[in-house]
Structure formats: C-alpha cells, structure tokens
Amino acid sequence: MKKRVFTAAQPSGNVHIGNYLGAFRQWAAVQDDYECIFGIVDMHAITVYQDPKDLSYRTREFAAILLALGIDPAKSAIMVQSAVPEHAELAWLLTCVTPIGWLQRMTQFKTKAARYEEVLDGLLQYPVLMAADILLYNASIVPVGDDQTQHLELTRDVADRFNRLYGETFVLPATKLPTVGARIMGLDDPTKKMSKSEDVGGHAVTLLDPPEVARKKIMRAQTDSHPEVDFQLSGPGVKNLLQIYQAFEGLSDDAMKAEFAGMRYGDLKKRVAECVVARLQPIQARFKEVMADEAGLHRVLDEGNARARTIAMETVRVAKERMGLFV
Numbered sequence: 001m002k003k004r005v006f007t008a009a010q011p012s013g014n015v016h017i018g019n020y021l022g023a024f025r026q027w028a029a030v031q032d033d034y035e036c037i038f039g040i041v042d043m044h045a046i047t048v049y050q051d052p053k054d055l056s057y058r059t060r061e062f063a064a065i066l067l068a069l070g071i072d073p074a075k076s077a078i079m080v081q082s083a084v085p086e087h088a089e090l091a092w093l094l095t096c097v098t099p100i101g102w103l104q105r106m107t108q109f110k111t112k113a114a115r116y117e118e119v120l121d122g123l124l125q126y127p128v129l130m131a132a133d134i135l136l137y138n139a140s141i142v143p144v145g146d147d148q149t150q151h152l153e154l155t156r157d158v159a160d161r162f163n164r165l166y167g168e169t170f171v172l173p174a175t176k177l178p179t180v181g182a183r184i185m186g187l188d189d190p191t192k193k194m195s196k197s198e199d200v201g202g203h204a205v206t207l208l209d210p211p212e213v214a215r216k217k218i219m220r221a222q223t224d225s226h227p228e229v230d231f232q233l234s235g236p237g238v239k240n241l242l243q244i245y246q247a248f249e250g251l252s253d254d255a256m257k258a259e260f261a262g263m264r265y266g267d268l269k270k271r272v273a274e275c276v277v278a279r280l281q282p283i284q285a286r287f288k289e290v291m292a293d294e295a296g297l298h299r300v301l302d303e304g305n306a307r308a309r310t311i312a313m314e315t316v317r318v319a320k321e322r323m324g325l326f327v
Contacts (some may be wrong), residue, residue, distance in 0.1 A: 002269030006139035006173075008081070011058040012050060014271035016204035017276060021247040026143065028070035036076040037137055037308055038066060043081045043088065044129060047122040061291070065207060065302055068286040073300045079308035080301055081133065088313035091125070091132040093319055097162050098128055106214030131155040136312045138171040165181055165323040183245035187221040190296060191238040208284060210279045218273040218298050227262045238265065245272045248279050 007027065022028050025039060042059050059080060066078055091229070096277045103109065103124050113119045117204075118275050134142050144152050151175065159170040162248045184194045188202045198204065222234030229242070246256050260268060290297055 002033070003140045004037070004137060005034040005141045005143070006037045006039065006134055006137045007143050008041045008133060010045045010196075011040050011042055011055065011062040012045040014208070016194055016196065016206045017280075018182075018194030018204065018246065019183055019196065020069065020207060021182040021244070023143070024066070024069050024291060027066075028072075031072055031075040034141070037311075038071060038076055038078050038138070038304075039080040039133060039308075040079070040215060041130075041133060044126060047120065048116075051213055055096065064287050064290040064297060066284075067290045067297075067300065068283050069075040073304060077304040077307040078300060079304040083301070083305040084136075084309045084312050086136055086309065087129065087132055088314045090136055090312075090316050090319060091129045093316075093323065094131055094135070094162065095125065095128050097165060098158050098262045099129075100155065101123075102154060103127060106154065127154050128158070129150050133159045134173055135159055135170045136315050137308070138311075138315065139173050140171055142173040149180070162319075166314050166319075169319055169322050177195050182243055184244060184247070185236065185240045187217055187237075187240070190222055190240040205276060205280075207280060208287065209280070211262070211281070214277050214280065215273040218276060219269050221269060223265045223269075227259075227264060229260045229265070229268055231257055238268070241268055241272045245275050248275050 008024075009023075015024075027036070030036065034298075040059055040062050042055060045055060063078055063080075067073070071078060106127055109124060109126070112123055130148075130151050131154065134152070135158075141157075142152060159172050163169055179214050180200050183313060186192050186194050186198065186203045188200055189206070194204045196204075202217050205217050209217070218241070222237040223241075226233055226235070226238075229238060242256060242260060245251075245260075246253075251259070263271075267297055313322075
C-alpha cells in the first residue's frame, strides 16, 4: 500500500516561480509513488481579511494552476478545505487538547501579530487548523518549507497529546519527502525568500506573468558591484539568478560554472529571462485551457472533495468516539 502524502497551500497571493521550483514541481513528481491529497486551504487565508469575490476566484485559479503543473486528478485528489467541513470540526476537537501557551510561542504568530493593531483569534488558532488538515488524512508524510517546520512539529505534539489522552488515534507525520526543491529568493531583495504575500512589483516572477513582464522583472533584479559572474565572490542576487536557471534547467554545478563563469550581468539576466519565459509558456497555455473549461474544473474539485471527505469523515468519527462524543 502506498504511503499517503498531504500537502496544501493558501489560494491568496500570486503563485510564483519560487513556489513552483521549491514545492509544486515536486508535488507532480511524487504522484506515482504516493497516494497524494493536495489541499487548497481557503479557511487559512481568512485569518486576515480577503475580498470574498477575489478569494473565490483565486481558489479556482489555484486549482487550475495545479492542473497546469501536472497534478493528475486520476492519481491525486485536489480538494478545497472549506468544502470538507471535517477540517473545522477536527480543529475544534484539537483546540480542546492544545495548551494556549503552545500557540502563543509560535514564531509565525508573534511575527504576524506584531504587524496588526488588532489580532484576530483565527491567527492564534491557525496552527491547530493546520494540525487538523494534516491529521484528518492520517498522512505519513507532509512536505513543508522551512517556515512551516515549527507548525508541523506542533502538529506532532498535538497528535501525541491526543493519543496519550484518548488512545492511539492519529499518525504522527514525518516532515520530508525524498525530494528537495530549490530555495528561491526575492528579485528585489535576495536576502529574503520569494513570497506570495509580497506585492512589490519587482519581487517575484509569477507563473502567470506575460513574457514581457517576466523579462522586465528579471532584468531589474538586484545583483552586486562586480561586473561579471564569479562563483567565489558573487553576491546573493547573482547567486539567486544562477539558482533559478540551474533549477529550471537541471544543470550540474560544473556545467553551470562552464556556462556562466565570467559572463557579464546583463547577459546573465537575459539568459535567465529567456529560460524562465520558455519554461512558463506551456504552463500558461495549459492554465488557459483549464480555466476555459469551468465545468471540468468544478468536476475535478467536486471529485477531489468527495475523495478527501470519505477519509476525513472516518477520522472525525473515530476521534469523537474516543473522546466520548455522540456519533
């Protein structure tokens, strides 16, 4: 029997090449080896205000992007979190066994809470909902980025606490898949990871950027004071451009050095821009096809939600039974 993988992303923000090279490309690659459930976690998105129409559109858009990137609904379930009510139900059950101190010391909560005058309870409870997302499917493997490692460790702690209180119920998930994606940094600030939530125009190349927009962003990318590529002395901006090219083309370190050593930055940017544009064009063409077939897209999501809910309902039934709740 194949091990089950669960992984998810919010539909807010713009999906960019960092998301693709760091995660989504790997999602498509593991479908033959694992039973995969890919979640669009729209309830996580509303921990901060979202325009309702925009959120609804971005949910469909994100599903279309996943299909364009090669997620096969015959092999994997693409599901929408809010369409599977067991996510919210299990989150409440887990809230009742999670000490508030565990949540208050979460790094992401403290960082985000510092940005707002008024902090909503959903932001504090975010990790419990994330734990519910994972534990609902008894996933043995949950691939996450470095910024989510603390959340996954909390999920393991919550599951372990529940199991000790009520008996063995949840699988404690592992944190990694045997695939490693590239860590792509912002074009405007290569010391910070490329982010979906960053809305500065030159920060990221999105998967849906037209060729002329993608080229312009890369040509404006931050480099350094050296006139040409030096693999020993180049700064983070140059290294980031090289990383993008290497990740898309799959070249070895030696091949990269042979190709780019001594190249002037203007020529480097042109090479990277043309590489990115060429790689994005088939994705964008497939995305347009999927979005044009609205009925087909809804069918994929309905089927994915149904497959996910079959598993989720049984998990919640068992958890409620163990807690002594009416089932």
